[in-house]
Amino acid sequence: MIVTLLFMLVLAAVAGWWLLKHGLGSRPWLETDPAGPLPGPEPSLLPEAKLGLGVFLTVAAALLAMLVSSYLMRMDMEDWRPLPWPRLLWFNTGVLVLSSVALHGAVAAARREEMAGLRRGLLAGGAGAAVFLVGQLLAWRQLSAAGYRLSTNPADAFFYLVTAVHGLHVLGGLVALGRTVARLPDGRVTQRLRLSVELCATYWHFLLLAWLVLFALLAFSPSFLWLYEICTAPLR
Amino acid sequence: MSGMAPGADQAIPPAETAEVELYHPHSWLTKYVFSQDAKVIGIQYSLTAIAIGMVALVLSWLMRLQLGFPGTFSFIDANTYYQFITMHGMIMVVYLLTALFLGGFGNYLIPLMVGARDMVFPYVNMLSYWIYLLAVLVLVASFFVPGGPTGAGWTLYPPQAILSGTPGQEWGIILMLLSLALFIIGFTMGGLNYAVTVLQARARGMTLMRMPLTVWGIFTATVMALLAFPALFVGAVMMLFDRLLGTSFFMPTLVEMGQQLRYGGGSPILFQHLFWFFGHPEVYIVALPAFGIVSDLISTHARRNIFGYRMMVWAIVIIGALSFVVWAHHMYVSGMHPYFGFFFATTTLIIAIPTAIKVYNWVLTLWRGNIHLTLPMLFALAFIVTFVNGGLTGLFLGNVVVDVPLSDTMFVVAHFHMVMGVAPILVIFGGIYHWYPKITGRMMNEAMGQFHFWVTFLGAYAIFFPMHYLGLLGIPRRYHELGEMSFVPASAHDLNAFISIVALVVGFAQLVFLFNLAWSLRHGRLAGGNPWNATTLEWQTPETPPGHGNWGKELPVVYRWAYDYSVPGAEQDYLPQNHPGPARGTAGTAA
Ligand code: HEM
Ligand SMILES: [Cu+2]
Numbered sequence: 001m002i003v004t005l006l007f008m009l010v011l012a013a014v015a016g017w018w019l020l021k022h023g024l025g026s027r028p029w030l031e032t033d034p035a036g037p038l039p040g041p042e043p044s045l046l047p048e049a050k051l052g053l054g055v056f057l058t059v060a061a062a063l064l065a066m067l068v069s070s071y072l073m074r075m076d077m078e079d080w081r082p083l084p085w086p087r088l089l090w091f092n093t094g095v096l097v098l099s100s101v102a103l104h105g106a107v108a109a110a111r112r113e114e115m116a117g118l119r120r121g122l123l124a125g126g127a128g129a130a131v132f133l134v135g136q137l138l139a140w141r142q143l144s145a146a147g148y149r150l151s152t153n154p155a156d157a158f159f160y161l162v163t164a165v166h167g168l169h170v171l172g173g174l175v176a177l178g179r180t181v182a183r184l185p186d187g188r189v190t191q192r193l194r195l196s197v198e199l200c201a202t203y204w205h206f207l208l209l210a211w212l213v214l215f216a217l218l219a220f221s222p223s224f225l226w227l228y229e230i231c232t233a234p235l236r
Numbered sequence: 237m238s239g240m241a242p243g244a245d246q247a248i249p250p251a252e253t254a255e256v257e258l259y260h261p262h263s264w265l266t267k268y269v270f271s272q273d274a275k276v277i278g279i280q281y282s283l284t285a286i287a288i289g290m291v292a293l294v295l296s297w298l299m300r301l302q303l304g305f306p307g308t309f310s311f312i313d314a315n316t317y318y319q320f321i322t323m324h325g326m327i328m329v330v331y332l333l334t335a336l337f338l339g340g341f342g343n344y345l346i347p348l349m350v351g352a353r354d355m356v357f358p359y360v361n362m363l364s365y366w367i368y369l370l371a372v373l374v375l376v377a378s379f380f381v382p383g384g385p386t387g388a389g390w391t392l393y394p395p396q397a398i399l400s401g402t403p404g405q406e407w408g409i410i411l412m413l414l415s416l417a418l419f420i421i422g423f424t425m426g427g428l429n430y431a432v433t434v435l436q437a438r439a440r441g442m443t444l445m446r447m448p449l450t451v452w453g454i455f456t457a458t459v460m461a462l463l464a465f466p467a468l469f470v471g472a473v474m475m476l477f478d479r480l481l482g483t484s485f486f487m488p489t490l491v492e493m494g495q496q497l498r499y500g501g502g503s504p505i506l507f508q509h510l511f512w513f514f515g516h517p518e519v520y521i522v523a524l525p526a527f528g529i530v531s532d533l534i535s536t537h538a539r540r541n542i543f544g545y546r547m548m549v550w551a552i553v554i555i556g557a558l559s560f561v562v563w564a565h566h567m568y569v570s571g572m573h574p575y576f577g578f579f580f581a582t583t584t585l586i587i588a589i590p591t592a593i594k595v596y597n598w599v600l601t602l603w604r605g606n607i608h609l610t611l612p613m614l615f616a617l618a619f620i621v622t623f624v625n626g627g628l629t630g631l632f633l634g635n636v637v638v639d640v641p642l643s644d645t646m647f648v649v650a651h652f653h654m655v656m657g658v659a660p661i662l663v664i665f666g667g668i669y670h671w672y673p674k675i676t677g678r679m680m681n682e683a684m685g686q687f688h689f690w691v692t693f694l695g696a697y698a699i700f701f702p703m704h705y706l707g708l709l710g711i712p713r714r715y716h717e718l719g720e721m722s723f724v725p726a727s728a729h730d731l732n733a734f735i736s737i738v739a740l741v742v743g744f745a746q747l748v749f750l751f752n753l754a755w756s757l758r759h760g761r762l763a764g765g766n767p768w769n770a771t772t773l774e775w776q777t778p779e780t781p782p783g784h785g786n787w788g789k790e791l792p793v794v795y796r797w798a799y800d801y802s803v804p805g806a807e808q809d810y811l812p813q814n815h816p817g818p819a820r821g822t823a824g825t826a827a
Contacts (some may be wrong), residue, residue, distance in 0.1 A: 012557045027446045028797035052432045063466040079501040096465040151482035
């Protein structure tokens with residue numbers, strides 16, 4: 001649970017800093033403001049949807065932290081048999097990176113109000129994510145054909161669980177992206193369109209980051225078990 | 237305003253909202269059923285929660301009948317008793333308290349109290365309710381499937397939760413986990429709304445430190461719930477995998493009836509960590525809104541500004557943060573490294589400090605206050621007494637050496653019912669009596685309310701206070717029947733019978749309350765817009781009950797904090813938050 005704790009600590013620090021900045025030290029009972037209705041800090045400038053996405057991503061990150069924690073705790077036991085690492089996953093990772101880059105381009109195009117670039121970016125991003133998902137499914141097939149199924153070993157079970165959770169999030173992202181693309185034929189870069197492109201891009205970057213963390217965890221943690229053991233040694 | 241960042245004025249909500257921006261219901265169906273209005277959603281949440289809560293209440297009767305008169309009721313055997321315990325505990329904690337405080341009070345009060353027209357994502361908000369309802373229905377369905385609901389205890393510890401000795405192993409546990417997962421998804425949708433609305437949609441002049449403590453409590457609890465529920469979600473999903481797909485996340489190697497099961501290598505302790513990482517914050521998820529609401533009830537009905545507002549806010553935030561680092565005090569008996577035990581015992585005791593500060597501040601607010609013993613006030617006072625009582629026994633249990641012998645006895649049952657069962661429920665009642673006039677435009681009947689209060693308060697004490705003694709005697713919890721235990725004196729059985737009878741009476745009083753809810757809708761005294769002379773924004777709406785969009789044409793502008801009561805020189809004895817003059821209120825009470 002150490003990872004989860006660290007995650008919470010970071011959140012608490014951010015929240016604490018934010019609250020202090022927003023006048024947690026003020027003395028409301030002394031404030032006499034008959035004239036100015038706007039003392040102190042106001043709600044932030046972010047559009048609601050962006051903040052909403054931010055909060056949602058924090059929740060998703062908490063979920064991730066919980067999974068990572070469980071993984072590390074479980075990995076620590078004797079019967080852990082790491083599974084072979086399908087090459088395909090490297091390819092998938094690359095595709096996901098490209099997909100994220102494409103969406104980044106889409107945002108830039110939307111800012112420049114460039115319809116063609118925007119369309120290209122969105123479609124490329126969507127296609128990349130779709131290819132990623134297909135790739136993940138293929139990786140599952142390869143593993144299970146090689147005899148590593150859900151119920152064979154906890155390491156396998158965790159692999160499937162973690163990739164499934166991530167994949168579902170990507171799928172959800174594709175739905176949102178699809179709805180954004182559906183708005184394209186209007187032919188103009190409206191404020192709303194730009195906002196939804198930006199939201200999609202943020203979500204994509206988050207999923208990429210999440211995948212990189214999970215990838216590192218799944219692929220490399222068995223070789224770094226000794227490090228984990230040193231870190232937790234005083235507590236054994 | 238000088239020195240404002242360019243574009244800062246965009247952030248200030250315009251005083252008038254264009255008609256088109258508001259969502260408008262077009263038919264009866266979208267107005268009252270598939271409504272996107274937070275007020276309607278709040279009422280839907282509350283009614284659903286109360287309905288499922290009644291199921292939990294009936295289950296508690298059945299358990300008490302069995303404990304008080306063992307052997308008399310042939311339809312309650314050990315299995316059904318476990319099922320009753322489990323469903324009772326889970327419904328009360330998650331589906332009643334959490335849903336009612338955050339989904340019910342949160343939805344109704346947040347937009348009104350911060351001066352917004354609605355939640356920021358009304359559609360998602362509506363989905364949140366319907367998913368919650370689905371979760372409740374799935375839960376109820378588990379009563380009707382073969383094998384009945386799960387009897388694993390509300391903590392659902394594996395491996396026993398999914399082994400064949402436990403009732404409900406076939407379907408009950410699956411539906412329970414599914415229902416929890418749904419609940420969490422639904423809650424997350426709602427929680428996004430509550431958090432972002434508080435952050436983003438406050439009226440002009442409503443700084444964070446001018447928000448009523450109710451909003452602070454609900455807001456902090458929402459943030460906590462958003463972060464704590466994922467742990468339960470992960471746990472539930474992993475257990476579903478274990479049960480359905482044969483993985484072994486939590487299932488160790490097991491031999492059942494001489495047969496080795498297909499499981500192997502899982503860690504039950506891992507589930508305990510995940511469960512309590514959710515479970516402990518959960519206690520404060522229901523406690524913090526209660527803290528907030530109680531502060532406002534006390535301040536309003538004692539006509540006194542809340543003592544130490546700033547400290548109250550800080551305490552809420554600090555309790556929220558600390559409650560994430562105490563979870564393992566529920567696992568002392570599972571065994572852990574002594575360093576961990578020490579760490580968790582210490583953090584548990586530290587949390588008592590901000591909590592105690594809050595209690596002192598309530599008492600100091602009451603001190604020399606002009607106390608009106610209205611129904612909300614009675615419930616608020618009862619809350620303080622009950623909460624202090626439960627909190628004190630909590631300090632005992634927070635210590636490893638005391639906890640180990642008392643663990644799994646009736647002492648624990650008494651403790652947590654006092655602190656997180658009865659206390660928050662009392663606040664819910666107080667809150668309903670307080671806000672009912674705003675919701676319906678009519679007061680609730682006073683005589684029925686008094687009856688309800690005294691029977692509930694004294695009854696709850698009569699039920700749970702003696703349980704401490706039973707626990708000290710060593711009477712175990714979660715036992716269907718005591719049987720012949722030499723250390724149990726005959727008087728303990730009499731006490732059990734007494735408790736059971738009181739439990740039935742208290743349950744009956746809740747029916748009176750429900751009747752009052754319905755009766756006052758038609759026959760209650762007309763309330764007017766602000767019957768309690770309260771300062772907070774929800775009482776200043778142009779219409780009562782508040783209309784669609786809450787504020788008529790113009791959003792309110794906030795000039796002061798929420799606690800200007802007994803202001804010298806004011807026409808009435810208070811100044812609403814949106815009241816521009818006269819200069820100063822009750823300065824002088826320092827935080
Ligand atoms: C009239 C009110 C209530 C009565 C008479 C009552 C009675 C009981 C009884 C007899 C048990 C089982 C004790 C055992 O054998 O271990 C129990 C367990 C429990 N109750 Fe209540 N209860 C009431 C209200 C509440 C409320 C409002 C809550 C909300 C938090 C609550 C939460 C729980 C929990 C979490 C358990 C533990 C379940 C388990 O062991 O898995 N109860 N209650
Ligand atoms: Cu706890």
